[in-house]
Amino acid sequence: MTTQTLGLEQNLYDYLLSVSLREPEILTQLRQETAQYPIGRMQIAPEQGQFLALLVQLLGAKKTLDIGVFTGYSSLVVALALPRDGKVVACDVSEEFTTIARRYWQQAGVVDKIQLHIAPALETLDRLLATEETETFDFAFIDADKSNYDGYYERSLQLVRPGGLIAIDNVLWSGKVADPQVQDNRTKRIRAFNEKLHQDQRVSLSLVAIADGLTLALKK
Numbered sequence: 001m002t003t004q005t006l007g008l009e010q011n012l013y014d015y016l017l018s019v020s021l022r023e024p025e026i027l028t029q030l031r032q033e034t035a036q037y038p039i040g041r042m043q044i045a046p047e048q049g050q051f052l053a054l055l056v057q058l059l060g061a062k063k064t065l066d067i068g069v070f071t072g073y074s075s076l077v078v079a080l081a082l083p084r085d086g087k088v089v090a091c092d093v094s095e096e097f098t099t100i101a102r103r104y105w106q107q108a109g110v111v112d113k114i115q116l117h118i119a120p121a122l123e124t125l126d127r128l129l130a131t132e133e134t135e136t137f138d139f140a141f142i143d144a145d146k147s148n149y150d151g152y153y154e155r156s157l158q159l160v161r162p163g164g165l166i167a168i169d170n171v172l173w174s175g176k177v178a179d180p181q182v183q184d185n186r187t188k189r190i191r192a193f194n195e196k197l198h199q200d201q202r203v204s205l206s207l208v209a210i211a212d213g214l215t216l217a218l219k220k
């Protein structure tokens, strides 16, 4: 079973998938392998991956950022949607997870499109900014540790071009953001982040209720 879109009844979710999901076999295999790990739920949902691919096509993107790789689904789905000369700069701290990712990228024939950086993502993004890659990216997907979301967002905003898109995952945080009883630090950080983006006039905004909540911020 896949991570279900928040608040959607199982039968409606199954229907949605049955009439819209066009998941390539390689992504299905990656999803099945990842589901065997206890933390497999960190993976994005397949319809969300397909949505990211559509956004990338819509933007005519060539150069993208993937912040939080895990076993490689988001990097792979985006790489498959990019043109031959497209590039994904992928950031993660885990050799273990990204070894699985690399195996699938290789099998899918897109490993040359994906440049993996094993380091804290803030450091990688700062290096990109220092090497004059400011406003050269078309798309960024933020899905790493929630404590650094604001830092990832601010750096991504500098790295994407005007008209470029930043997609931020897990902004509904399993519904905890809307429950006043929940006051742990991570939930409070996500609430503060959502409130900040609501007011941020540097971007056009939409919070899409897909999977665990996906905010789209289009740089003006």
Ligand SMILES: C[S@@+](CC[C@H](N)C(=O)[O-])C[C@H]1O[C@@H](n2cnc3c(N)ncnc32)[C@H](O)[C@@H]1O
Pocket: 042, 043, 044, 067, 068, 069, 070, 071, 072, 073, 074, 075, 091, 092, 093, 094, 097, 119, 120, 121, 122, 143, 144, 145, 148
């Ligand atoms: C939710 S998972 C990403 C899921 C992935 N987008 C996918 O499609 O399957 C979060 C990832 O962020 C990574 N991560 C955690 N802290 C990080 C940091 N400071 N810098 C870079 N990556 C980090 C974790 O190792 C983990 O693989």
